[in-house]
Amino acid sequence: MQTLKAPADSRAKELAGEGGSRREDARGEGTGSRGQSEENRRYHVLKVLFRKETAEFINSRRMILFVVLTALITVSGFYAAVSGLAEAIEGGNTATDFLFLKLFTVSANSIPSYNSLMALMGPFIGIFMGFDAINSERTEGTLNRLVSQPLYRDQIIVSKFLAGLFISAVMVFASGLLIGSVGVIATGLIPSGEEIGRLFIYLCFCVVYIGFWLAAAILFSTVCRHAATSALACIAVWLFCAIFVSLLAGIVADALYPINGGDMQAMMNEMGNYSCELNLNRTSPYYLFAEAATTVLNPGVRTINAVTVTQLSGAISSNLTLGQSMLLVWPHLTGLAALMLAVFAISYVSFMRQEIRSR
Amino acid sequence: MISSEKKEFPEKRMSPEEGGLSRAGEGATAGTEKNIAGKMEDDIVVRTESLTKIYGDLTAVDHLDLQIRKGEVFGLLGPNGAGKTTTTLMLLGLTEPDAGKATIHGLDCTRNALQVKKAVGYLPDNVGFYGTMTGRENLRFMGRINGLEGKALEERIDRLLERVGMAQAADKKTGTYSRGMRQRLGIADVLMKDPDIIIMDEPTLGIDPEGVRELMWLIRDLAERDGRTILLSSHQLYQVQRVCDRMGIFVKGKMVACGTLEELGQQIGRDGTGALELSVYPDNISLQRILKEMKGVLDIEKNSDMYVIHSSFDVRRALSKKLTEEGYTIMHLRQAGSDLDEIYRKYFEKAGEQVG
Known part of the structure; x- marks a missing residue:
């Protein structure tokens, strides 16, 4: 047997000056009363991580960009609504009920509405927060320090996701409510209860939509080694969803159900072509969100699928109730x-x- | 403070026995060994049994059997890519072994990773911190993860910053820290959870000599004053030689030798690969005859102007006496393989032959 340095051990017991509060939380708790305390510890760790993620993001320089981006969406959306609303009413292009919600959907000449801005730029908010979630910790050398702590590894990624979702929810609600409240002052429109309900549901939709992009960004940050790679990958997916899916959907639908022959078959295909294109489009979260948001914000949207004339016969031309609108977009939300x-x-x-x- | 410290010690002494009772499966085997080895068995806090990790074609760690006792400083030595980091990762439960198992305090490192991580502090190679937070904030975050709060947390942060000599720079952003400062903050960070066992991966890499000296002093202090067990991996031999109680030499995933510095030297000598280096004046035919006729000499090699003498026992005394009698002047006489560099090189040569 090899020799052990004997003094090391005995002296330690005499002199352990450092270990004032030794092991009060380390092993004593773990072996004895697990269950409850272990469960508490889990939430405690998650809370600590969540706090750190949120604080880190808020203190980072990225936060400035993030606020600017959100402010830009808010201001231009609001400007579009205020300048476009009067025109739209005078021109008779729009129904005069649920005018308050029009603040979010009306666009001016060249400025898109808040809703379409959100559909287009919302992904950026999500990507912004998540694209370097994991790989920056890896390159900074903090990740292996973190995983060697007594925590479950999933708590790291879950806390990152929750923190991102939390911040984007705060931003979305802040910007949405800002438009609403300034809109009340600027236009004098008083929102009804249903309008507030619709607005709330719409903002929740926005959060889920941004959450999807956050999740996608975190996925790329886990897979890619460099933050730049994952950011590029995220933007590629975003471009694909926003632009190419609709192009591809058109091509595929035309190939499956040709409609440019001008013959009888082309007319027969019309319905199939439209449905096929629509369904393909709906695979893109961009389209899914835009469609659902329009339905929620505009009670006048009575249907989102292709409908035949026979199906329409006997229908009363009126706005849908909130419940009915929700029924239409429930599949979208889920x-x-x-x-x-x-x-x-x-x-x-x-x-x-x-x-x-x-x- | 004092009363709480006093309370610790019995509890601390109890812990290995409690650990022994809890693992029922090992009880039978441990029982028989206990009679012979007695206390020694209880003292082993880190143990691996034919631990193996394979990456594709490469066997990173090959049937490693390692035992580290309480309160000792153990050095894992080996060239880059020898499997040192992989071993430490398996000990922390961050990598799953392909075969064999590793236990710390009798807890399986893969299955009870959380319990193990409570007792083990890990200082990774090239440690990093959150650059937007100050050193103090980084420590606070780690303390909170480990369940510390309020006054106890702040006190420990202050004490540890003082101990690693980082009190002045504590409120600067860690992004501005130098390599040596990061390493010192890293040690404070490891100590935040007050671990029994500290694993350090290449702690001396990229630090200036003065910094290394301080670090080595700190490591020794952690082992002797606090009674912590320290496992450090390195390829910088001299630094490790000074601080380690025992060393294991790692080559291509295998531990080719293990023991104290003297033991490693003896192992080399016994193998006959290390021997006596001799240089005398004048160098002539009769010298070789005298050397060959010496009692215990097995073989003589001529190595430019140096003879390497392999012998069955230490012949230095007899040899110098004989040579002086014959009128030779000894220019150089040295027992080869007595410092770590030599040992290290020899083992690498040996392992290289076996593998390649």
């Missing part, structure tokens, strides 16, 4: 939420399976 969760689940699994070495 679909979007499911997409968000699925993407997050993939990044969760890939993060859990990853080996974390030093940089």
Whole structure:
């Protein structure tokens, strides 16, 4: 047997000056009363991580850009609404009920509405917060320090996701309510209860939509080694969803249901072509969100699928109630939420399976 | 403070026994060994049994059997890519072994990773901090994760910053820190959770000599004053030689030798690969005859102007006497393989032959 340095141990017991509060929380608790305290510890760790993520983001320089981006969406959306609203009413292009909600959907000559700005720029907010979530910690060398702490590894990625979602929710609600309140002052429109309900649902939609992009960004940040790569990948996906999906949907639908022959078959295909294109478009979260948002914000939208004349016969031309509108877009909401969760689940699994070495 | 410290010690002494009771499966085997080895068995806090990790074609760690006792400083030595980091990752439960197992305080490192991580502090190679936060904030964050709050947390932060000599720079953003400062803050960070066992991966890399000296002093202090067990991996031999109680030499995933510096030297000597270096004046035919006729000499090699003498026992005394009698002047006489560099090189040569 090899010799052990004997003095080391005994002296330690005499002199352990440092260990004033030794092990009060370390092993004593873990072995004895697990269950409750272990559960509490879990939430405690998650809370600490969540706090750190939020604080880090708010203190970062990115926060300035983030606020500017949100402010830009808010201000231009609001400007479009205020300048476009009067024109729209005078021109008789729009119904005069639910005018308050028009603040979010009306666009001026060249400035898009708040809603379309959100559909287009919302992804940026999500990507912004998530594209370097994991890989920056990896390159900074903080991730392996973090995973060697007594925490479950999933708490790291879950806290990042929750913190991002929390910040984007705060931003979205702040900007939405700002438009609403300034709109009340500027236009004198008083929102009804239903309008407030619709607005609330719409803002929730926005959060889920941004959450999807946040999850996608976190996925790329887990998979890609460099933050730049993951940012580019995110933007590529965003461009694909915003632009190319609709192009591709048109091409595929035309190939499957040709309608430019001018013959009988082309006329027969018309319905199939439209449905096919619509369904393909709906695979893109961009389209899904835009469609759902329009339905929620505009009670005048009675249907989102292609309808035949026979189906329309006997229908009363009036606005839908909130419940009926929700019924129309419920699949959209669940679909979007499911997409968000699925993407997050993939990044969760890939993060859990990853080996974390030093940089 | 004083009363709480006093309370600790019995509890601390209890812990290995409690650990022993809880693992029922090992009880039987441990029981028989206990009679012979007695206390020694209880003292082993880190143990690996034929631990293996394979990456594709590469066997990063190959059937590693390692035992580290309480309160000792153990050095894992080896060239880059020898499997040192992989071993430390498996000990922390961050990487799953392909075969074998690692236990710390009798807890399986893969299955009870959380419990293990409570007892083990890990200082990674090239440690990093959140650059937008100050050193103090970084420590506070780690303390909170480990369940510290309020006054106890702040006190410990202050004490640790003082101990690693970072009190002045504590309120600067860590983004501005130098390599050496990061390393020192890293040690404070590891100590935040008050671990029994500290694993350091290449702690001396990229630090100036003075910094290394301080670091080594700190490591020794952590082991001797606090009674912590320290496992450090390095390829910088001299630094490690000074601070380690025992060392394990790692080559291509295998631990080719393990023990104190003297033991490693003896192992080399016994193998006959290390021997006596001799240089005398005048160098002639009769010298070789005298050397060959010496009792215990097995073999003589001529190595430019140096003879390497392999012998079955230490012949230095007899040899110098004989040579002086014969009228030779000894220019150089040295027992080869007595410092770590030599040992290290020899082992690498040996392992290289076996593998390649």
